[in-house]
Amino acid sequence: MNIQELRSEAEEKIPNLEHPESIRTPGRTWTRYPDDLDKQADLNQDIETDIKSEGDIEIYTGEEALDKAGQKAFDLIKSDENKINAIHSANLNSVIYAEVTGKAELHIKYKADGPVSSHLIVDTTQNSDLTLTEETRNQGFNTSFTEIYVGENSSVEYGAVEKPGKFSYSRRKAITKKYGSINWLNSMFDGDLNRTKIETVLKGDNSETEMTGAWYPTKDQHHDLSLHVRHIGDNTKCSMDSRSVVDHKARSLYEGLQKVEEDAVDTSSFQDQETLMLSDKAESDASPKLMIEDPNVEASHAAAAGTVEEKKQHYLESRGLNSDKAERLVVKGFFEPVMREIEVPEAKELIREEVQKKLEQKSEG
Amino acid sequence: MSNEEVQKNRERFQHKTDADIKYDSGEGLSEETVREISREKDEPEWMLEKRLEALRHYERRPMPGWGPDLSDLDVSDITHFKTAEGEQSDEWEEVPEEIEETFDKLGIPDAEQEALSGVGAQYESEVVYQNMKDKWEEKGVIFCDMDEAVQEHEELVKEYFMTRNVPPQDNKFAALHGAVWSGGSFVYVPEGVEVEIPVQAYFRMNSKGMGQFEHTLIIAEENSKVHYIEGCSAPQYTRNNLHAGCVEVFVGEDAHVQYSTVQNWSKNTYNLNTKRAKVKEDGVMEWVSGSMGSKVTMLYPSSHLNGEGARANHITIGYAGDGQNIDTGAKVLHNAPNTKSTIESKSITQGDGRTNYRGLVRVPEGSHGSKVSIECDALMFSDEATSDTEPYIEVKEDDVEMAHEATVGRIGDEEIHYMQSRGIDEEEAKEMIVRGFIEPIAKELPLEYAVELNRLIQLEMEGSLG
Numbered sequence: 093m094n095i096q097e098l099r100s101e102a103e104e105k106i107p108n109l110e111h112p113e114s115i116r117t118p119g120r121t122w123t124r125y126p127d128d129l130d131k132q133a134d135l136n137q138d139i140e141t142d143i144k145s146e147g148d149i150e151i152y153t154g155e156e157a158l159d160k161a162g163q164k165a166f167d168l169i170k171s172d173e174n175k176i177n178a179i180h181s182a183n184l185n186s187v188i189y190a191e192v193t194g195k196a197e198l199h200i201k202y203k204a205d206g207p208v209s210s211h212l213i214v215d216t217t218q219n220s221d222l223t224l225t226e227e228t229r230n231q232g233f234n235t236s237f238t239e240i241y242v243g244e245n246s247s248v249e250y251g252a253v254e255k256p257g258k259f260s261y262s263r264r265k266a267i268t269k270k271y272g273s274i275n276w277l278n279s280m281f282d283g284d285l286n287r288t289k290i291e292t293v294l295k296g297d298n299s300e301t302e303m304t305g306a307w308y309p310t311k312d313q314h315h316d317l318s319l320h321v322r323h324i325g326d327n328t329k330c331s332m333d334s335r336s337v338v339d340h341k342a343r344s345l346y347e348g349l350q351k352v353e354e355d356a357v358d359t360s361s362f363q364d365q366e367t368l369m370l371s372d373k374a375e376s377d378a379s380p381k382l383m384i385e386d387p388n389v390e391a392s393h394a395a396a397a398g399t400v401e402e403k404k405q406h407y408l409e410s411r412g413l414n415s416d417k418a419e420r421l422v423v424k425g426f427f428e429p430v431m432r433e434i435e436v437p438e439a440k441e442l443i444r445e446e447v448q449k450k451l452e453q454k455s456e457g
Numbered sequence: 458m459s460n461e462e463v464q465k466n467r468e469r470f471q472h473k474t475d476a477d478i479k480y481d482s483g484e485g486l487s488e489e490t491v492r493e494i495s496r497e498k499d500e501p502e503w504m505l506e507k508r509l510e511a512l513r514h515y516e517r518r519p520m521p522g523w524g525p526d527l528s529d530l531d532v533s534d535i536t537h538f539k540t541a542e543g544e545q546s547d548e549w550e551e552v553p554e555e556i557e558e559t560f561d562k563l564g565i566p567d568a569e570q571e572a573l574s575g576v577g578a579q580y581e582s583e584v585v586y587q588n589m590k591d592k593w594e595e596k597g598v599i600f601c602d603m604d605e606a607v608q609e610h611e612e613l614v615k616e617y618f619m620t621r622n623v624p625p626q627d628n629k630f631a632a633l634h635g636a637v638w639s640g641g642s643f644v645y646v647p648e649g650v651e652v653e654i655p656v657q658a659y660f661r662m663n664s665k666g667m668g669q670f671e672h673t674l675i676i677a678e679e680n681s682k683v684h685y686i687e688g689c690s691a692p693q694y695t696r697n698n699l700h701a702g703c704v705e706v707f708v709g710e711d712a713h714v715q716y717s718t719v720q721n722w723s724k725n726t727y728n729l730n731t732k733r734a735k736v737k738e739d740g741v742m743e744w745v746s747g748s749m750g751s752k753v754t755m756l757y758p759s760s761h762l763n764g765e766g767a768r769a770n771h772i773t774i775g776y777a778g779d780g781q782n783i784d785t786g787a788k789v790l791h792n793a794p795n796t797k798s799t800i801e802s803k804s805i806t807q808g809d810g811r812t813n814y815r816g817l818v819r820v821p822e823g824s825h826g827s828k829v830s831i832e833c834d835a836l837m838f839s840d841e842a843t844s845d846t847e848p849y850i851e852v853k854e855d856d857v858e859m860a861h862e863a864t865v866g867r868i869g870d871e872e873i874h875y876m877q878s879r880g881i882d883e884e885e886a887k888e889m890i891v892r893g894f895i896e897p898i899a900k901e902l903p904l905e906y907a908v909e910l911n912r913l914i915q916l917e918m919e920g921s922l923g
Contacts, residue, residue, distance in 0.1 A: 117817050117849050354840075369855035372822065376853075382846040384837070384865050397852045397859040 095155055095184060102171050102181035106130050109175040112261070112287070114316075115347060115379055122345050122377055123287055123316045129176065132207065132233040132259060133183040139204035139230070141186050148194030148220070157189035161213045165189070168239040168265040168293075176261045179209075180235035186210040192246075195221045199438060202226070207233040208256070218244040218269075224251070225439045231257035234283070238264040242272035244296065251277045251439025253446065254286065262288040270296035270325065277434040280307040280315045281446040289318040294328035294356075304430045305334035305365075306443060308450050309342035316345035319363075323356040323389075332363040333430045337423050339370040339454065346378045350393065354385040363393035368400065368426050370419070420451050488512060491636050498604055498639075503615065511625035511635025518629040524815070525753045525782040530699065530727050598652060599645035603672045606643035613645060617674055622705040623731050630701045631731045634670050638703065641671035644685060648709070651682040673704040677712040677740075684715040686902075698726040700751075706734035708742050710764065715743040717902055722751035724780065729755045738764030738793075745901045748783055749776045749914070757815065759788035762796035769798040774898045776914060777810030777842075786815035786847075795826040801897060802831075805914070807838035813845045818859070825856035833863035836894055838887075 093101075115122040126132070145151055152160045171181035185208065190198055192214065202208050208230040216222055220243060228236055234256035242248055246269075254260060260283040266274040280286050286309075292301040301321060309315040321330040330350060338344040350361045367376040380393040400422045408418035424447060431440050491512050495505040520527055593600065599610060606614050619625055625635030646652055677683055700722060708714050714734065722728050728751040734742040744758040760769035775783040789798040804812035814833045835844040846863045876886035891914060892899075899907040 115849065117819075117851065120851070367852070369852070369857070372825065372855045374853075374855060375822075375851070377849070377851040378861070379847065379849045380861060380863075381848070382844075382863060382865060384835070384844045386840065388840075389865060392862065392864045393846065394863070395848070395850060395859075395861040397850070397857060399855045399857070 093158065095158055095187065098158070098166075098171070099182050099184065102178045105172050106175060106178045106182065109172060109178050112174045112176055112289070115345075115377075123285070123314070125176070126259065126285070129233070129259065130179050130182075133179050133209060133235070134207045134233070137185060137204065137206040139185050139202055139206075139208050139210075141188075141210075142201040142203070143188070144199045145190075145197060147196030148192065149196035149198060149222075150191040150193075151198070152189045154187055157187045157213070160191070161189040161215075164215060164239065164241060165211070165213050166239075168241075168267060169237055169263050176235065177237075177263065180211070180237060180261070180263075183207065183209040183235075184211055187213075189213045190215070192216040192220045192222045194219075197223045199225045200227070202228045202230065202236075204230040206231060209233075209235045211237045211239075213239045214248070215241045216243040216246040216248060218246060220246045222246070222248045223436055223438075224248060225253070225436055226251075227253045227255070227442065228260075229255045233258065234260040234262075236260070236262040236264075238262075240264075240266035240274060242266055242268040242274050242299070244269040245271040247273040247275075249275050249277075249435045251434070251436030252279065253439055253442045254278070254280045254283065254288065255446070256283040256286060258284050260286040260288075262286075262290075264288070265291040265293070266301070267293040268296045268299035268301070268325075271298050272296055273300040275302040275304075275434045277304045277306070277431065277436055277439055277443075278317070279305070279439070279443045279446065280309075280317070281450065282313070283315070284312065285314050287316040287318075289320070291320040291322075292330070293322045293324065294330065295324045297325040298327045299325055300329040301331075302433055303330070303332045303334075304434055305346070306336070306427045306430060307344065308337045308339075308447060309344055310339045310450055310453065312341055314343045314345070316347075318347040318349070320349045321351065321361065323350070323352045323359045323361060326355075326357045328356060328359055330361045330363075331433070332365075333433065334365045335368070335427050335430050336365075336376070337368045337370065337426060337450075338374040338376055339450075341371070341373045343375045344377070346376075346380075346395070348380045348393065348395075349383065350381070350391060351383045352386050352389050352391065356386050357388050359386065359389040359391070361389065361391040365395045366426075367395075367397040368423065369397060370400070370423070420454075423447065423451060486512075486633075486637065494637060494639065498607070500607055501611065504607055507619065507625070508636050508638075511619075511632045514625050515629060515632035515636055518632055520629060524755055525784050525811075525813075527727065527729075527753065530753075593652060596650045597645075597647040598650060599643065601643050603641035603643050603674065604639070606674070610643065610645070613676065614643070614674070617676060617705065617707060618672070619703070619705070622707065622735055623703055623733050627731060630729045631703060634672070634701045634703045634731065638670045638672045640669075641673045641702070642675075642685075642687075644673075644675045644683060646675075646677045646681040646683045646712075648678040649680045650678075652684070669698075669700045669702065671702050673702070675704075675706045675714060675716070677706070677708050677714045679709040680711045681709065682713040684717065687716070687718040698722075700726055700728045700730070702730045704730070704732040704758075706732075706742065708734055708736040708740035708767075710738045710740060712737070713741045713743075715745065715901075716758075717745040719747040719749075719902070720751070720754075721749045722754070724750060724752055726751045727753050729753075732756070732758040734758075734760045734769070736760060736762050736764060736767040736769065739766040740764060741768045741770075743770045743772075743901075744787070745772045745898060746785070747774045747776075747895075747898055748785055750781075751783070752781060754781075754783045754785060756784075757786045757788050759790075760798065761790045761792060762798065763792045765793045765795055767793060767796045769796075771798070771800045771802075772898055772901060773802050774895055775802075775804040775812045777804070777806050777812045779808035779810060781810045782813075783811070784813045784815060786813075786817075788817045789819070789829070791818070791820040791824045791827045791829070794824050796824060797828045798830070800831045802833045803894060803898070804833075804835045804844060805838070805891060805894065806835065806842035806844050809839070809841040809843075811843040811845075813847065814863075815847045817849045817851075819851045820854050820857050820859070822853040824854050827854065827857050829857070829859040829861075831861040831863075833861075834894070835863075835865040836891070837865065
């Protein structure tokens with residue numbers, strides 16, 4: 093299928109599809125989507141794509157990417173999964189396909205003054221080792237989709253820095269073969285409404301995933317992260333660990349789901365999410381869920397929310413820092429424990445920079 | 458406990474007597490049925506109006522689109538109102554022999570005849586035996602069945618019954634309950650009074666295809682204290698039963714209410730309840746529930762912490778064996794500053810049973826200094842068992858401490874081997890682990906109930922090793 097066909101097919105489906113699911117509790121819907129998204133997404137706008145790579149990797153873009161990816165494109169993530177997926181497919185302005193056969197690095201930056209709808213497909217053969225980052229900076233509408241096929245005994249370290257304009261929807265999914273590992277570090281720093289859903293399917297025996305989210309909504313921003321894992325193979329492992337800082341009137345939402353399928357023997361699965369609340373107008377909602385079909389499992393999940401601990405603050409103030417500086421230091425340190433887990437230095441540096449920027453905005457505001 | 462004893466104990470839950478049914482509203486639900494129920498009870502006009510309004514709401518409302526599958530439940534096929542032959546009695550001796558015998562098999566008199574007093578035992582839908590300590594009456598405590606309260610304490614009932622706590626509009630089954638409710642208990646504890654001995658009630662369903670819709674209303678005035686215990690047991694039938702009870706609790710300033718329940722419904726019962734407490738300043742509400750039996754249980758006791766410094770403790774334990782779906786949880790709304798809640802949920806699953814924790818904790822803006830702690834633990838015994846945890850936490854206030862934790866695990870072969878090597882047989886080893894697991898619940902209950910809870914679990918555990 094070529095891009096034009098894909099686009100027009102998806103466009104037809106838009107009106108008949110529903111928005112992505114959102115948590116509902118009595119009297120509340122956690123995330124509501126604007127009705128005019130298909131108008132916000134503007135077909136055929138050029139974007140600047142900066143691709144840097146090294147090592148055993150082949151990269152294809154545009155028409156060629158779709159052609160080479162073949163069945164792998166829009167297979168993990170279907171173009172008609174929901175309304176936004178269809179809008180994404182109908183407005184694609186970047187398609188990249190990467191084939192990894194050994195040790196490699198790939199760093200992609202998307203930059204635009206208008207909408208970005210980027211789609212990345214990564215296939216790793218056995219015994220490969222990839223470090224991958226995606227960075228999006230744009231105005232207006234953004235969709236960022238990533239499909240990753242993790243080969244046997246391969247490992248992928250993934251880092252994303254999301255700095256979209258108005259609205260952003262990211263959808264990332266990986267599937268593993270045996271002994272494969274995929275580690276995600278996803279950060280969100282902008283977007284009035286930013287929703288990201290990341291999914292790992294641990295299909296191969298002994299495969300593993302680490303899923304880490306870091307987000308920092310301020311002002312009126314609304315950032316929503318979902319992390320899902322499905323344990324299918326035997327002896328699979330998952331560790332989810334996320335942190336958010338929420339300030340002003342912003343809202344932080346988190347949903348984690350650990351699903352252990354019936355035949356998944358010897359699973360271990362852990363989940364934790366912590367929120368640091370800097371303002372009493374801010375909101376933090378969390379739903380760490382656990383669904384177990386097999387009893388031979390070790391699993392736990394946890395979530396916590398709180399303000400900057402007085403003790404920490406007092407300690408720092410007693411060392412001569414004023415309360416504002418002390419708070420900043422606590423915020424900076426807050427993301428570090430989850431970032432330690434994942435080996436994507438490029439993404440970590442960017443995340444630290446973005447945290448710094450947010451803190452500077454704080455003192456301006 | 459020897460096998461014989463266990464066998465004997467089991468019989469009591471299979472037991473059914475042929476009590477004559479005094480009134481049968483017939484199967485199905487219509488306005489006429491509701492009018493008949495009200496007429497039979499000689500209710501005031503406003504109560505009939507309330508029932509009819511609830512019925513209208515029930516008809517409009519769709520079935521819940523979440524949670525366990527209720528498609529096998531045919532509400533129109535269930536009889537809504539039953540009463541056993543015999544008038545209300547004050548003396549145990551006057552209770553019909555047949556009913557006494559049923560209680561005997563349930564093991565209730567053991568608990569009741571000895572130290573305990575103040576039993577309002579409900580046989581089918583009506584309280585047949587009431588006894589209350591004189592000293593409570595002197596202090597102004599009211600403990601009677603709900604139907605009597607409508608007649609004798611009309612003003613209180615009118616003010617509190619399904620008005621600002623659980624209105625019939627709350628959910629489909631609350632609406633159904635509002636239309637056909639019958640029996641239940643009314644407890645009123647005046648200001649400053651402490652009821653030291655737990656108030657108790659027992660409910661049974663004993664007739665084929667009947668629904669039970671008892672209503673419990675507890676009003677604890679300022680600075681009072683009461684512990685209410687409810688036990689439920691239903692014998693075995695082949696037809697689906699429905700239990701849609703409703704519990705409303707009002708906790709006054711500085712008051713303390715504990716509501717404990719151990720339920721062992723028949724394996725074909727749908728147990729769909731609405732339980733809610735409104736708590737004022739510095740009041741404390743404690744929910745302790747053990748849910749066993751039933752085909753489907755949906756039970757989420759709820760606490761609205763409306764006054765500053767109010768507290769809620771929720772302790773629940775669910776047990777699901779073959780074919781059972783036990784969906785329990787808690788809902789806590791922190792509507793005032795410095796409110797605290799703890800939720801402790803434990804579940805045991807075996808066979809192809811399914812347990813689920815479903816909880817919502819909401820801390821709106823302005824409820825500063827609030828603390829929330831949620832803990833969920835699940836034990837699974839078999840490969841086919843399922844256990845899910847679905848917590849929802851919404852925090853709109855920065856000055857809050859909130860923590861949620863959950864673990865799921867299987868009783869490991871290693872632990873059992875270890876205990877076997879110490880001369881404990883496998884079955885006993887499992888029992889010991891389970892007993893330790895439910896300890897936090899058992900210790901909240903009076904001895905007789907704790908013993909009964911242990912016995913029930915023991916019965917359920919039997920043969921789980923296969």
